[in-house]
Amino acid sequence: MAKPMIQAVDVVKSFGDVKALNGVSLSVPEGSIHGLLGHNGAGKTTLVHILSTLLEPTGGTARVCGYDVTAEAEEVRRCIGLTGQFASVDEQLNGRENLALVARLLGASRRQALARANELLELFELTDAATRPVLQYSGGMRRRLDIAASLVGGPRVIFLDEPTTGLDPNARIGVWETIERLAKDGTSVLLTTQYLEEADRLCEQITVLSAGSVVADGNPAELKAEVGERLVTVTLATRSDMEAAVRALEAAGIRATPQESGTALSAPVAAAADLAVVVRILSDAHTEIAELAFSEPTLDDVYLKLTHEPTRTPVPA
Amino acid sequence: MTVIDAEATPRPTTRPTLSVSEEWGGSNLLTQTLALTGRSVRPYLQPGVLIVTFIEPLVMLLMFGGVLRALGDTVAPQGSDLSYIAGLAPAIMIITSVAAGAQAGNGLINDLRNDVITRFHTMPISRFSVLLARSLADAARSLYQLIAVAVLAALIFGFNPPGGILGVVGSILLSLFVGWSMSWIFIALAAVLRNGDVLRMITTLCTFPLLFASNAFVSPESMPVWLRVVAEANPISYANDAMRSMVAGQASLTELLTTVGVSCVLVAVCAPIANRSFKVL
DSSP states (O other): OOOEEEEEEEEEEEETTEEEEEEEEEEEETTOEEEEEOOTTSSHHHHHHHHTTSSOOSEEEEEETTEETTTTHHHHHTTEEEEOSSOOSOTTSBHHHHHHHHHHHTTOOHHHHHHHHHHHHHHTTOGGGTTSBGGGOOHHHHHHHHHHHHHTTOOSEEEEESTTTTOOHHHHHHHHHHHHHHHHTTOEEEEEESOHHHHHHHOSEEEEEETTEEEEEEOHHHHHHHHOOEEEEEEESSGGGHHHHHHHHHHTTOOOEEOTTSSEEEEEESSTTHHHHHHHHHHHTTOOEEEEEEEOOOHHHHHHHHHOSOSSOOOOO | OHHHHHHHSOOOOSSOSSOHHHHTOOOOHHHHHHHHHHHHHGGGGSHHHHHHHHHHHHHHHHHHHHHHHHTOSOOSOTTOOOOHHHHHHHHHHHHHHHHHHHHHHHHHHHHHHSTHHHHHHTSSSOHHHHHHHHHHHHHHHHHHHHHHHHHHHHHHHOOOOTTHHHHHHHHHHHHHHHHHHHHHHHHHHHHHHOOHHHHHHHHHHHHHHHHHSSTTTSOGGGSOHHHHHHHHHOHHHHHHHHHHHHHTTOOOHHHHHHHHHHHHHHHHHHHHHHHHHOOOO
8 A cells, every 4th residue: 555645643623612523534545536425514624624734633643745734734735735615716817817826826937837727727628718707617617727726736635625516417527537537647635525426436445424523434335335225216107017016026036115106116236237137027027117217325325324313414513 | 750749748737747846946925925916906907996996086086175175274284385285185195095905904804705715825825925915905006096196186186286296206105105004904803803794894983083083184283182182193194294294395204204113013013913813714
């Protein structure tokens, strides 16, 4: 395993009487994408703020790029990039000026700053919008520019705080591809998200936070195995087929449960590939399928399974 | 050939082989301040904003020129034969620059609401440069207005004082400096309070007495005793005296040094408070 670029050990953060983080530890090796999964108020953003030197921890230690975030904050700032939940770009400036400003602040000459800005605009497909004020950008463009701004200095570690929240599906996939590319180029990524699907697609390791504590960590496969079931929901074309359908599936060892509507049934399956099995069984039983849906376990399922707590609970104040 | 082409146009990458601290070596306070001032000045450069910014001193000149003149010729320094406008123009200048300085607090609050400041705080730059840039951006706006006051006063009221162009330029610069130093009061307040509503109330509460309990419009001799004490201690009165002398062609080194000294004390007290309280979270 490569040396950790981000290392948090028992990090505690209190705001008055409220404990936002209750001893969180994680370790992210070079060039890997680490997911921080949790609902609003779980403490994800607080941890990101501590690791990016915006907040000081109340207890525990955190090192980024090998430097202590409190004692060596200046060195940490030299090697990180942060993209927050809201675009950290200047709306009054255009795309190119935003990137060039960041480069100038990092010590680039005017010429170097412009070159780096153009390079990143190209990379993030923003060249056409380079001279438009950011005020006129769409949500997806803004987010891309924001990520680009975090990358101007070629940081070794980048923090992405809910980079896809509020984006449409297309823009979301664009951001995902960017993140994958970052890791391929050797950047270590800490990504916070509320979506298990996103963490599953991108991350090598996932830490699940709930109310400021780590409730699980591992790779996505381990996590999902722990959480278990994906569900296939079949809506039948004819209500009277229900009995035959359930019987056929159960004969094949699949536990099917008719739903209250009387036209749909649901059954747990191990993987998406098992959909085909369900379809074949039902067609062999001469039952006609009107609709087919497959659902991955959600963060709610993870929470329910791991914490046995009702979901969507805010941090106790 | 292919190899050379590939080297000439390298594939853009998210991450250059060298990290920036190695390649670019970081920036100094001057570069940071200039780059950030350029950013903060940007909203002021929109045509609409430029026009309104220009109209502000025009309205003040016309208003005070008309209204106060009706009260009688009370603002010229004792014993001088300055024209009414020559006595009024410095007062309008100091109002203008103090108002611009007070605006710096709101500017900082707006900046704090904008997440770009969060980015600056995660970068290897001086946080003080962000505040310095804020104060300089409002000083730049103030300079534009001060020039407008001088030009409009000359065009509309025939402002052509004995102190000549040198006296006028001197007044503009002194006024600029005083306004800039006062902006640190409001930047410090904004950094400590971090609340736009409270800040606006305090700003209004401070600026009115500062402006009116001074010798800017009415000579303190005609004020009740308690108000006269305030007016004579008011830094704006010092500035005003120094500027009127310059405009009259009788610049006084004592008045100048006193004014600059008071302003420097203001900055020396407020800037460190602002810097220490300046946090994004």
